[in-house]
Amino acid sequence: MALQSKDRTVLITGLSGFTGKHLAQSLTKAGWRVAGLGGERLACEFDHLDADLNDTARLSGWIKQVQPTHVIHLAALAHVTSSDALSYYRVNVLGTESLLNAIKEAEVVVEKIIIASSANIYGNAISSPISESSEPQPVNHYALSKLTMEALVRKWFSRMPILVVRPFNYTGPGQSESFVFSKIVGAFARGEKELRLGNLDVSRDLSDVGFVVEAYSRLLTSNQRGEFINICSGRSISLLSVIDEMEQIAGYRPTITVDPAFVRDDEVKELYGSPAKLFDVVGEINVPSLHDTLLSMYQQKARV
Incomplete structure (x- = not known):
C-alpha cells in the first residue's frame, strides 16, 4: 500500500543549505513531515539535529527517534576550490558511510534513500x-x-533502497555568491560597475533549483533503486550568455575583468547532460527559462 502524505517522514541532511531549504519548503507544502540534519533549524521542521555526520552513534539514536520513511542526503563539502583535500573525503565519503551505518543501526525501514553525488565526476567529458x-x-x-x-x-545497493543522483549546475534565489551565477546576478542587482570573474569561456548545463526540487520529490516515490541518475536540463548555457541576459534585465552592462585569482587550471570548459533517464523514470519536468530564473534571483537580491 502506498504511503499517504501524512505518513511520510523525510530526513534531509544539509537541510539548511541552498537546495535543502527549497526542498524542505516544497515537501512540507506537499504534506511531508520534515526532519533536518545540520545547520540552522527551519520553521517547517518537526525535529532537528546539528551533529557531525561522522558521529554515527549520535546519528543512529536520533534516526531511531525520528523514524524516517525516506532520506535525502544533501550534506557535503561542495566548494570545488577548497585547499583542504582531506576534508572532502572526511565529509563526502566517510560522512556518507556513517549516515548509512546509522540508518542500519537504528533499525528503521526506509522506502527510499536519495544520495546526492555530482556531475563534476564527469570532468572534461x-x-x-x-x-x-x-x-x-x-x-x-x-x-x-x-x-x-x-x-x-x-x-549498499543490495541492502538499502538507494538512488544516487548526479546534479549538474543549477541556481536560484538564495544561492550563495560563492557560486558564479549568483555572484553575477548579485553584482547586477547592486549596480556594480566592474565584475571580476575567472574563466569566461565556459558553458554549463544550468537549470533552476525548482526543477531540481521537483526531480528529487518525484524520485522519492519512484520504484527505482540501485541506480545513478543525472539531474540536468540537457541545455548548454555559456557564462557570457548569462551576462548578456542580465544586461537585458538590469538595463546596463558592467566592465567584465578576468581576475587571475579566480582562474582555475583544471577548469571544465563545457558540461551538459542528458536528462533522458530522469524523464524516463519520473516523466517530463518543465525547465524554467534562463530569463525567468535570473529574473527571480535579481528580484530577490534587489529586495534584500
Whole structure:
C-alpha cells in the first residue's frame, strides 16, 4: 500500500543549505513531515539535529527517534576550490558511510534513500550530452571524493533502497555568491560597475533549483533503486550568455575583468547532460527559462 502524505517522514541532511531549504519548503507544502540534519533549524521542521555526520552513534539514536520513511542526503563539502583535500573525503565519503551505518543501526525501514553525488565526476567529458554511462574523469578533489563516495555506496545497493543522483549546475534565489551565477546576478542587482570573474569561456548545463526540487520529490516515490541518475536540463548555457541576459534585465552592462585569482587550471570548459533517464523514470519536468530564473534571483537580491 502506498504511503499517504501524512505518513511520510523525510530526513534531509544539509537541510539548511541552498537546495535543502527549497526542498524542505516544497515537501512540507506537499504534506511531508520534515526532519533536518545540520545547520540552522527551519520553521517547517518537526525535529532537528546539528551533529557531525561522522558521529554515527549520535546519528543512529536520533534516526531511531525520528523514524524516517525516506532520506535525502544533501550534506557535503561542495566548494570545488577548497585547499583542504582531506576534508572532502572526511565529509563526502566517510560522512556518507556513517549516515548509512546509522540508518542500519537504528533499525528503521526506509522506502527510499536519495544520495546526492555530482556531475563534476564527469570532468572534461569526451562528448556531450553526457549520459550516466559516460566515463568519469574527475579533475579535482571535490569531484574525486564524490566518485569515491559512489563506489562506496554501491556496496549498499543490495541492502538499502538507494538512488544516487548526479546534479549538474543549477541556481536560484538564495544561492550563495560563492557560486558564479549568483555572484553575477548579485553584482547586477547592486549596480556594480566592474565584475571580476575567472574563466569566461565556459558553458554549463544550468537549470533552476525548482526543477531540481521537483526531480528529487518525484524520485522519492519512484520504484527505482540501485541506480545513478543525472539531474540536468540537457541545455548548454555559456557564462557570457548569462551576462548578456542580465544586461537585458538590469538595463546596463558592467566592465567584465578576468581576475587571475579566480582562474582555475583544471577548469571544465563545457558540461551538459542528458536528462533522458530522469524523464524516463519520473516523466517530463518543465525547465524554467534562463530569463525567468535570473529574473527571480535579481528580484530577490534587489529586495534584500
